[in-house]
Amino acid sequence: MRLLVEILVIATVIYFGWNKPYKEYAARANKTITSKLDGLGGTLQKHQDSSVKRY
Numbered sequence: 001m002r003l004l005v006e007i008l009v010i011a012t013v014i015y016f017g018w019n020k021p022y023k024e025y026a027a028r029a030n031k032t033i034t035s036k037l038d039g040l041g042g043t044l045q046k047h048q049d050s051s052v053k054r055y
Contacts, residue, residue, distance in 0.1 A: 016025070 016022075
């Protein structure tokens, strides 16, 4: 059973890396995560006091 799972995992890794390099997957994931975190940071500061001096 363990051998079957290992073969399946290796086949999945080969399948996803066959047509598109993993560097492109990593760049897309990094872009998505960064944009989500930037959007979250913008909404966290929405209701701050406008009289506070920001630099």
